[in-house]
Amino acid sequence: MKFLVLLCAAAFLSSTALGLDIYILRHAETMGNVTGDYSETNQRTFSPKGLEQVAAVPGRLQGLSFDQILVSPTWRTQQTILPYLKAAGRTGEIFPAIEEADCGITGQEPSVSVTSKKQPVELIEDGRGLYVVSGDPATARYAPTNTAEGLAILREAVDQILVRFGGTTQSILLVTHSCTGGRLMELFLGLPPQGSLSPANAVLSRLVQKSDGAFELATYNGEPLSTLRKMLLFGFKSEALPGFVDLKGLWQIAAGDDPARSAMDFDDDGWVSTSVPGGWEGDALPKYDGLAWYRLHFTVSAEQSERWGTNTLALLLGSVDDADEAYLNGQKIGAMGQFSPAKITAWDQPRVYEFEPTLLREENVLAVRVDDWGGGGGIWRGPVTIGPAGVLRP
Template identity: 40%
Template sequence: MRNSAYKREGDLGYVRNFRKRIGRPGSTPVIFAALGLLLCGIIFCGEAKGLDLYFVRHAETVANATGQYTKKAQETFSKEGESQISDLTKSLNGYKFDVICVSPQKRAINTILPYLRKNNATAEIWPELDECCYQDNRNVQPSAAAFANGASIVLDAKDQKYLRLRDPAMKYFYADGNYADGMLRIQKARDLLIERFGRSESSILIVGHYLSGGRLIEMLMGLKSVGKQSPGNARLWHLREKPDGTFELIRFNIYPAEKYLE
């Protein structure tokens, strides 16, 4: 839902001038012809302007803060992370996204859950948004595990009101794979986003990770996907679709306390 009320002050000025001329002998046909052209111009100017896409990385975890990447550390927020979630929830509060897509990892889900609860919103879980591409060996071919099912996605009963699977059949994480497998998953996420929302003027929020998120942003922008984009914890990125189907970067790494969306 893009907040885009366009004011055409110039067009309204022309209309007022036309009104003054109505009633002059011989002027009416010309006036209505001109008004017709004006209305056509307004219609064409109002054609679909593309998708607004927002990406936010999960808040800081103990793993991010300490460099100790145990399962518990990756699922527990640091004090800074808890503060980031509070700030992010306040800054997004009241803004209604058309769709929210979130990684199945708890650190991503728990970053956006307070917003979902406060705004009675629902997020779709996308396995393709999971973290990936952390392997040192990048010179590999995709494996048979690229889209194989891994562990089941288990949601807390109290949160099922706010979370749903994008596809009921997609109730699994993807199996562990290699670097190329991860890239294929990111490409699938990009393709799904464009196929489903492209040219729709929708407002979409993606909640994801550092490595996969940076590469997804690069793919959407039509850049070589090598991980040069660096989403900070709980920092918002804003991309807008261009007529050629790629995306331009409007703003990046917006601090969670900033009220960017109205």
């Protein structure tokens, strides 16, 4: 029943929301996000793109009304929301329980009490008078020593928000971080806090509470959620899709870039194997950032082709870090993100590329060009499968 509720359309959510309205805004991009070096200096320095994101926050929030603005105590979160506070004449509350969480939290941690070790909150110079601190500023900040304590703090954040604002129709803005924001969304949704959701820098996600008290994810990273995107984000398995052929397993991969690699007859002998889904840094290309190509040879039986008939088909390519182009038998069927030098990531977005069945043969080659410029890279999350596009539509 919970899964069916998760698949309700976003328009229906908006019209029936009767409880809390929770917005989550991740901080703008820092040099730590760009370089993968999360030193204190890099985390206190916005990238050029991050500076643009900060400047755009007031416009992005224009037209929205928040009853309460809760802000993580870090420099980057305070600085991200500061222009909006100034423009709107608002005050933000420093809320330590939504500070950066350990990205290693899986939801399987043992239940522990929240750590009593606290640290002082440092308010940014430009924000004095625009922030108030929840608790004693000298000891308000948490200092978890393991993922179990980190998860306990996240659960406490959710509990505090529900105790303070539950039973109302207030609108709450949380200014927080990637791993924190994603796991908070999962906890509000009643899902395991394991990192299936990841807020993008300086983009809003929105949770709405229904009359039965349950929350729904209405907007994710600035986009309304289609039925398909909800299915993929919440771990819907390709095996449950009728008429689909699973493509997960060992693919071939090679670093570098050559347009000829998209061709069906390209010689990929000598390429190394890599597990798909699964980022390339885990096996074939450790510590590699840059361009690479995947290739997969697969067959489609005559019986399968007959079952599909003349229906439009779709390739589900899971999520690719950071940008990709997909070619089936030498023909481009889809792309997401923008390659260097633009470097517009779509690392956590589900790929669904439709194509006509006449493009398929008995023997086929799928080639995927990928650009990664930091952190993990490649086709890191499934499902990876081909089947009738109509099954995926509401």
